[in-house]
Amino acid sequence: MLDGFASPPPRRPGAGRRSGAKRRDRATPPEADGSGGPASGPGGEAALQLLEQGSLEILGRLVEASNETWYCAVSSGGTQAACVYKPVAGERPLWDFPTGTLAGREVAAYVVSRAASWDVVPPTVMRDGPYGPGMCQLWIDIDPQIDLIELARRADHPGLRDLAVFDAVVNNADRKIGHLLPAPGGHLLGCDHGVCFAEDYKLRTVLWQWRGKSLPGRAVEALRRLYALLESGELAAELSPWLSPGELTAMTIRVEKLLKHRVHPYPPEDWPAIPWPPY
Ligand SMILES: Nc1ncnc2c1ncn2[C@@H]1O[C@H](COP(=O)(O)OP(=O)(O)O)[C@@H](O)[C@H]1O
Ligand SMILES: [Mg+2]
Numbered sequence: 001m002l003d004g005f006a007s008p009p010p011r012r013p014g015a016g017r018r019s020g021a022k023r024r025d026r027a028t029p030p031e032a033d034g035s036g037g038p039a040s041g042p043g044g045e046a047a048l049q050l051l052e053q054g055s056l057e058i059l060g061r062l063v064e065a066s067n068e069t070w071y072c073a074v075s076s077g078g079t080q081a082a083c084v085y086k087p088v089a090g091e092r093p094l095w096d097f098p099t100g101t102l103a104g105r106e107v108a109a110y111v112v113s114r115a116a117s118w119d120v121v122p123p124t125v126m127r128d129g130p131y132g133p134g135m136c137q138l139w140i141d142i143d144p145q146i147d148l149i150e151l152a153r154r155a156d157h158p159g160l161r162d163l164a165v166f167d168a169v170v171n172n173a174d175r176k177i178g179h180l181l182p183a184p185g186g187h188l189l190g191c192d193h194g195v196c197f198a199e200d201y202k203l204r205t206v207l208w209q210w211r212g213k214s215l216p217g218r219a220v221e222a223l224r225r226l227y228a229l230l231e232s233g234e235l236a237a238e239l240s241p242w243l244s245p246g247e248l249t250a251m252t253i254r255v256e257k258l259l260k261h262r263v264h265p266y267p268p269e270d271w272p273a274i275p276w277p278p279y
Contacts (some may be wrong), residue, residue: 003201003254003257003265004168004201004203004257004265004266004267004268005257005261005263005265005266044123046079047081047123047138048123048125049076050074050075050076050079050081051074051081051083051123051124051125051127051136051137051138052125052127052136053076054074054075054076054079054080054081055074055075055076056072056073056074056083056085056127056129056130056136057072057073057074057075058070058071058072058085058130059071059072059073059082062084066092067086067090067091067092067102067194068086068087068089068090068091068131069084069085069086069090070084070085070086070087070131071083071084071139072084072085072129072136074136081138081139082138082139082141083136083137083138083139084135084136084137084139084191085129085130085131085134085135085136086102086103086106086134086135086137086194087103087129087130087131087132087133087134088101088102088103088132088133088134089131089132089134090131090134091103091194094195096173096198096202097195097198099244099247100242100243100244100247101242102135102194102195103126103133103134103135103194104126104135104241104242104243105193105194105195105196105197105242105243106124106135106137106192106193106194107124107125107126107135107242108170108193108196108197108239108242108243109121109124109170109193109196109197110122110123110124110137110193111235111238111239111242112166112169112170112226112235112239112251113166115225115226115229115235115238116166116169116222116223116225116226117222117225118162118163118165118166118222119187119189120159120162120163120166120188120189120190121137121166121189121190121191121193122137122138122139122140122181122189122191123137123138124136124137124138125137126241126242137191140181140183140189140191141183141184142181142182142183142184143182143183143184146182148177148178148180148182148279149177149279151177151180151182151188152177152180152206152207153209154209155209155210157188158216158218159186159187159188160180160188160207161210161216161219162188162218162219162222163175163180163188163190163207164205164207164209164210164264165215165219165222165223165258165264166190167190167196167203167205167207168203168254168258168264168265169223169226169251169254169255169258170193170196170197170251171196171197171198171201171202171203171250171251171254172193172195172196172203172204172205173195173196173198173202173203173204173275174192174194174195174204174275175190175204175205175206175207175275176192176206176275176277176278176279177206177278177279178279179191179192197243197247197250197251198247198250199246199247199250201265201268201271202268202271203265203267203268203273204268204271204272204273204274204275205273205274205275206274206275206278208267208273208274210264211264211265211266211267212263212264212266213263213264214262214263215258215262215263215264219258220259220262223255223258223259224259226255227252227255227256227259230248230251230252230255231252236248
């Protein structure tokens with residue numbers, strides 16, 4: 001089975017060749033005391049609680065988004081943060097993701113990133129909102145000094161490499177340049193994980209710079225942590241509301257293979273390896 005390890009060295013991907021592309025301007029978040037990254041403000045548990053229980057106010061729509069994606073303020077008591085809300089009702093059906101919801105996959109991606117201690121996904125929950133149940137994710141106010149195209153091309157960025165390993169684990173079919181979220185403190189996160197966790201190998205990303213290269217020690221450690229939690233059933237229990245048993249098994253096999261081969265996977269040959277547009 002084609003799985004990213006059996007392929008011969010591929011052609012050079014054209015990731016990031018659109019030199020004219022610019023980083024998109026973002027709206028300034030309101031009183032976004034939680035938007036500096038999951039480790040700042042109401043990070044971790046506090047952020048999850050705020051996202052789950054705070055009152056949600058829609059401030060605008062992210063017009064470039066492919067699904068219904070709302071920019072919101074979430075507040076509780078004196079705490080307020082900016083967040084993204086993607087209602088399940090606004091999802092366009094996708095032939096290759098017939099089960100579950102895109103919102104659920106975004107929550108599952110957060111759970112996996114946190115379990116492995118990568119923390120590359122902003123705190124994300126499922127909750128009810130003005131347009132019904134949907135995913136709600138902490139907004140990361142990115143560092144305006146960082147050129148995302150240059151960042152995406154780097155081969156010397158440990159956080160970017162963590163993201164590439166995370167993408168291999170969750171089988172991310174849509175890692176675009178615009179999905180990179182460099183927080184001001186230097187921590188790198190990513191967003192838009194609705195099309196992850198397919199059972200078939202569908203890795204589609206702009207981050208192929210490490211293909212075929214040995215995994216660094218920190219990646220192996222993270223994968224071991226994840227594998228132990230998958231084996232114990234602990235993670236399966238947390239992920240089962242969002243992923244099918246087949247998707248969970250497929251992820252466990254991907255982690256096993258990464259630990260066995262200890263290399264970054266090669267691009268698939270029967271599936272476009274780079275998202276279009278790449279930004
Ligand atoms: N949590 C977040 N923090 C900061 N920016 C975000 C966040 N989520 C999304 N964005 C920004 O909004 C854009 C559109 O959101 P995205 O999740 O890609 O929507 P869609 O699923 O419709 O493609 C992203 O490319 C990114 O620039
Ligand atoms: Mg997107």
